[in-house]
Amino acid sequence: MSEFISNVLKLVSGSVIAQILAIVLIPIITRLYTPEDYGLFSLILAITGIIAIFSSLSYQLAIMLPKEDRDAAHIVALCCGLILFSSVMAGFILFFFANPIANALNAPVLDQYLWFVPFLVFFTATFSVLTYWNSRKKRFGVSALAQVTNSFSSKGIQIGMGFAAPSPFGLISGNIIGYFCAIIVILKGFREDLNLFKGITKLKIKELAIRYKNFPLFTSWSTTANTISTQIAPLLLVYFYSPLIVGYYAIAHQVVQMPMGLIGSAIGQVFFQKASEEKNRTGSISNVVHGIHRRLVSIGIFPMLLMLIIGEDIFTIVLGKQWDIAGLYAKILVPWLLLVFIASPLSTVFSILERQHIDFSFNLAILSSRIGVLCVGGIFLDPVGTLILFSITGVIFWGWLNLYLLKISNISMKEGLTDYIHYFIIGLVIALPLIIFKLLWPQYLYLLLGTGIIVTFMYYGIIIQTDSVLKASMTKIFRR
Numbered sequence: 001m002s003e004f005i006s007n008v009l010k011l012v013s014g015s016v017i018a019q020i021l022a023i024v025l026i027p028i029i030t031r032l033y034t035p036e037d038y039g040l041f042s043l044i045l046a047i048t049g050i051i052a053i054f055s056s057l058s059y060q061l062a063i064m065l066p067k068e069d070r071d072a073a074h075i076v077a078l079c080c081g082l083i084l085f086s087s088v089m090a091g092f093i094l095f096f097f098a099n100p101i102a103n104a105l106n107a108p109v110l111d112q113y114l115w116f117v118p119f120l121v122f123f124t125a126t127f128s129v130l131t132y133w134n135s136r137k138k139r140f141g142v143s144a145l146a147q148v149t150n151s152f153s154s155k156g157i158q159i160g161m162g163f164a165a166p167s168p169f170g171l172i173s174g175n176i177i178g179y180f181c182a183i184i185v186i187l188k189g190f191r192e193d194l195n196l197f198k199g200i201t202k203l204k205i206k207e208l209a210i211r212y213k214n215f216p217l218f219t220s221w222s223t224t225a226n227t228i229s230t231q232i233a234p235l236l237l238v239y240f241y242s243p244l245i246v247g248y249y250a251i252a253h254q255v256v257q258m259p260m261g262l263i264g265s266a267i268g269q270v271f272f273q274k275a276s277e278e279k280n281r282t283g284s285i286s287n288v289v290h291g292i293h294r295r296l297v298s299i300g301i302f303p304m305l306l307m308l309i310i311g312e313d314i315f316t317i318v319l320g321k322q323w324d325i326a327g328l329y330a331k332i333l334v335p336w337l338l339l340v341f342i343a344s345p346l347s348t349v350f351s352i353l354e355r356q357h358i359d360f361s362f363n364l365a366i367l368s369s370r371i372g373v374l375c376v377g378g379i380f381l382d383p384v385g386t387l388i389l390f391s392i393t394g395v396i397f398w399g400w401l402n403l404y405l406l407k408i409s410n411i412s413m414k415e416g417l418t419d420y421i422h423y424f425i426i427g428l429v430i431a432l433p434l435i436i437f438k439l440l441w442p443q444y445l446y447l448l449l450g451t452g453i454i455v456t457f458m459y460y461g462i463i464i465q466t467d468s469v470l471k472a473s474m475t476k477i478f479r480r
Contacts, residue, residue: 154178240378
């Protein structure tokens with residue numbers, strides 16, 4: 001477990017630096033671009049995300065599984081071929097149907113930016129494949145550097161374009177360049193692997209494609225359904241309301257999900273490698289799963305409390321007065337995003353235990369429920385009411401998924417719920433001064449923010465001190 005925590009912290013260190021850059025630079029970006037700009041940008045990312053997640057048919061998840069690196073290299077080649085084909089097909093379709101798609105979404109101006117989608121699909125999906133290869137080779141430091149490079153280059157371009165001529169073009173082009181630079185960083189680590197890729201044959205690719213056919217048959221549809229269930233919100237919000245509402249939603253989702261998502265992704269990459277190794281060695285993954293579940297809860301619970309207490313104040317101070325509505329949206333979404341943060345890294349258990357069909361059923365169910373909830377909300381409710389229904393649906397489904405993943409890993413529901421109760425109580429006690437301050441002096445926004453920062457340091461200080469493995473790993477990294 002010590003090596004596991006150390007590898008996670010290597011990736012998380014990159015995430016932390018990337019998030020520091022984002023935290024420092026996003027307030028500049030939100031003052032350069034309007035909520036409508038962000039709304040259109042988010043629609044492009046939503047369309048890209050749906051295509052990109054399906055582009056490699058989820059074969060990238062199989063990169064971890066072969067015992068021989070040469071077999072894994074063949075799977076990388078398979079993924080790259082599928083991604084290239086998907087990107088070209090997306091470009092062909094959007095070339096002819098950009099205008100009808102934009103009009104169908106109630107955002108006619110979107111057709112000016114849809115031609116970016118094939119490039120975003122290619123770079124996003126390729127980055128994911130190369131990251132899984134790095135995880136197999138335990139090059140977690142390189143992946144961390146790639147994350148920092150992505151964040152720095154994308155935000156730098158977005159700010160530069162924002163000063164020159166702010167529009168969705170600046171936001172989108174920054175995103176593309178960020179992924180391109182990150183891929184360059186990752187490819188530098190491939191020099192020692194060239195021999196593995198020189199002997200690739202079509203016959204072996206076909207053999208491995210058949211061997212891991214459950215990934216395209218079940219996992220790809222499952223992950224696509226999961227991605228659509230996440231990305232469907234911008235697409236339906238713009239249909240029922242406007243790009244302005246999508247912009248508020250996008251910033252709320254980004255500010256809450258981005259740091260939690262990157263940390264969760266880092267943990268998920270290392271967890272997949274460690275759990276696969278443990279399964280092959282002992283036949284059981286219960287110890288690994290329970291240890292990671294407990295730490296995910298301990299990391300994620302306090303930001304949720306903080307956002308529920310002073311979410312709107314944080315958005316007003318940090319992003320600007322025009323984004324205060326996004327702060328309200330963030331408070332609504334944060335319980336759902338907490339459960340996503342905890343369950344997502346553990347969801348690779350389905351692949352490890354080869355139960356992809358259950359994951360597929362879950363994602364179809366949550367997709368159907370979300371489309372229904374957003375349509376009902378869009379017809380009968382205002383944006384706030386719609387997002388409340390949307391978040392409640394997420395809490396129900398992702399809460400169930402969390403407990404089910406523990407169950408199939410031979411961990412009792414009681415143990416899982418105890419993790420939540422334990423860290424919620426600790427977080428609530430430490431946040432008590434902030435709650436009192438908010439009730440008595442809500443007008444002092446900067447003092448509220450300062451108090452929030454202090455109690456956050458107190459909480460994580462206690463978490464590190466009480467987790468001997470985490471403390472030892474943190475100490476080792478700081479000494480380096």
